[in-house]
Amino acid sequence: MSVIALKEIIFSEDGLLTRQVKETYDSDSCNSLRECKLNEIGLKEPFARSPEVQHFIYSCYICEVENTQFKTLEEITPYLDKFICLIKEKPSFKDEICNVFSQLLNRVVINFENISQLLTICRKLKILKDYNLESTIKIESFRANYFLMDEVSKCENTYDAHINLLKILKEILGYGLSVNDTGYIIIGNALGFLFRQQRCMDSEPYVEENKEKGLIMMGYIRIIAASAFYNNILFEEISSLFPDDIQLNEEDQKIENLDGGYIKPFIATMIDKDQLEYAQFPISTKPSQNSNIISYIYEGKYLNTKACIKLYRENNPGQGIFLKAEREINIYEELSKYSSDHSFIKYYGTCSYVDIGNIKNLVLVMQWIKRSLSDYLLRQEPIEEEKLRTMYGELMNSIIFMHSKSIYHLDIKPDNILIDENGKLYIIDFDVSVKEHNFKTKTITVDNLVAGSEGYAHPAIQKAITENDPKFLELYHKSDADIFSLGMTFLHMAILDSFEKGLNKDEKIEDLKQAIAKVRYGWAKNVIETMLQSRVKGKITWKMCLPLLVQDNKTVEFQPE
Structure with a gap:
């Protein structure tokens, strides 16, 4: 249906079939383009000297590429720049164009065999970050997790191996992809390597110490951690062993488009703590072993609407591990979108704050239902x-x-x-x-x-x-x-x-x-x-x-x- 909808735009005078297109190609040529194969479209492309005519030809390409059901990066690479140009320069038709573009991208991405192919397509698509390609980003994130775990399994305990993996993680985050707990594993492994290299444990270092490469590793870890809500005790301890002003080159300092890229997707809906009212005592209390966190359920109000408030609070300052709480919030938020059709509760939002004693609190606010x-x-x-x-x-x-x-x-x-x-x-x-x-x-x-x-x-x-x-x-x-x-x-x-x-x-x-x-x-x-x-x-x-x-x-x- 997406290709049909796009073709209606292509061959409509209200769409891309403008007067200039008709002047460039006669009526028979225009009609024949509906069914032309890629090589036949290519023969007509040299006559497309104006932007209007180029847009018409590029849209013919995208429909035929989708009809051809290409599945590899090599097959679609010759056409990518044309499609990107079309999306950027024809914003009034971007929804129809992006629908077709997403379909063919999804089919290609799911067939990628390694991280290099994924990064290649991400580099091409980064200029389209503000366009409607959510489904492609989700599939890219899925493949990124898969490939990163493969890279983790092969990563040797050397400076170069960890630096390379941190670079890949930083680049993936820069493209707005969400790599869940895989990012935590990569950073955790890198921190464990540095911990041993700094002789902070009884075991011998993995390799001969290289202070310059150790600084580069910590520089990457700090950039990623600051941009992706990563924090734990080991990070703070090891980071304190390195200078505060580690200098990387300008390109390495940047992570682009971090509005969408997280080590794990977390807390997209933030609310103001002052909009909440709590009952004096919690309805229930539940400790979380080994996470140094206790969760409390309160009856309360959010914007004067009765609400269930779940508070996650660390026992000791700086020692709470909120990964499980963050994962639960992610799930509530995702399922809440479908609450009208399924048995899911409405999620209102999340806030976090530090109270007296430097104790961190994370709050989940959702619909109030009294009876179990x-x-x-x-x-x-x-x-x-x-x-x-x-x-x-x-x-x-x-x-x-x-x-x-x-x-x-x-x-x-x-x-x-x-x-x-x-x-x-x-x-x-x-x-x-x-x-x-x-x-x-x-x-x-x-x-x-x-x-x-x-x-x-x-x-x-x-x-x-x-x-x-x-x-x-x-x-x-x-x-x-x-x-x-x-x-x-x-x-x-x-x-x-x-x-x-x-x-x-x-x-x-x-x-x-x-x-x-x-x-x-x-x-x-x-x-x-x-x-x-x-x-x-x-x-x-x-x-x-x-x-x-x-x-x-x-x-x-x-x-x-």
């Missing part, structure tokens, strides 16, 4: 069938949508779902969630603990929690974890107070079968039985579960493997 699904399930009467079906569908579709965005909750349970007075559901508490493009990898640990809650967690996670043995983390995918936990939540919703904690354990399979037998509706039994088969790694997908919500299939006996 846990409270709702204390009811005595079973949930009416069609209402239960609607609730199941609402939650399942929302989590499927989350997975399509590469977000995995990893702690689904009634306590982490809210319900308003109209019966709408809201998924909350993403403090152990991850954003990961590969659903087949095991879940990460959070604060050195396994993510998940007793009674609802995937059996492999339950074993890892109970036995404190990470070997069980190899027994499931992240998608399995969310499917299973939602299945246990559905069971709780179906049988109410007959639900017992511990039914997710392997040794409780017979008790689980008896609990499922209490489910009143055949379709609900089928949904729950199918979802709980995800205890077997990779066996169940959402495509297998979703159709069961609208089928009244005959219930089959639950046979966990």
Whole structure:
């Protein structure tokens, strides 16, 4: 459709088919350009001596390049400057042009094989930073993360290797790409190298000390850290060992377009602390082990609207690690865009401040919903069938949508779902969630603990929690974890107070079968039985579960493997 829309502009007198174009090419030539191949367009290009005629020819090129379905950088390189010229010089048609340009760029970028190809296209496109190429930037960011992790795995502990990787990271950030925790890994590894080179630990240095290259490394780290919200204790400690006025060359001092480039995307919506009102005491308090942070939930107000205020506060000045809090805020902000269609809460914004004692505070402000699904399930009467079906569908579709965005909750349970007075559901508490493009990898640990809650967690996670043995983390995918936990939540919703904690354990399979037998509706039994088969790694997908919500299939006996 994008090419069709652009062609309508190209061959319209209100678009690019101007009088000058008609004077340059006769009617037959103009009409033939609709179907011309690239080499045929090339034969007509020498006659395009004025900007108007050039724009017409360049737009013909872009349509045919997209139709040709080129997939490599080499194939589109001859046309890139023409496309960039067209976008810059025809702003009135930039949306239609950028739509087609984005499609062909996305197809090419996803096929890149190394970081050099990605940097080549980024260098070309940096002058288009203010144009509508968001989808391309997202794919570039995804590929940047992939390639950077490959470079990290190959990086030797030498000055030159770390300097080269820091240069690449700085350049990628300069193009407005978001490289998530990969940037932290690169900086952390570089700091660890300098820490050992400075003989700050018992081990011998990796290589012979080179003070000049050490200064260059720290210069890069400081530039990136200042521009990308990076800070931790090790950075401060090692940075203090180097002069404050490290001089790099002028080009290395710059990072362009940092409005979009972060080591991890964080806090795009900032609000004023003075616009918030807190209750005197928090509703709940939750320490975060090994992060030196405590989180508090308050009932409050934002701009005179009732709001939920989540405060992350470090215990000791300068020692709080806010990475998990930042990740949770990112997820809330992203999902909030889809709150009208899915079970996501509205995110209002974030502020940060330092209070008396130099203690850092980070504040997340979001929609206030008073009642949790846990409270709702204390009811005595079973949930009416069609209402239960609607609730199941609402939650399942929302989590499927989350997975399509590469977000995995990893702690689904009634306590982490809210319900308003109209019966709408809201998924909350993403403090152990991850954003990961590969659903087949095991879940990460959070604060050195396994993510998940007793009674609802995937059996492999339950074993890892109970036995404190990470070997069980190899027994499931992240998608399995969310499917299973939602299945246990559905069971709780179906049988109410007959639900017992511990039914997710392997040794409780017979008790689980008896609990499922209490489910009143055949379709609900089928949904729950199918979802709980995800205890077997990779066996169940959402495509297998979703159709069961609208089928009244005959219930089959639950046979966990």
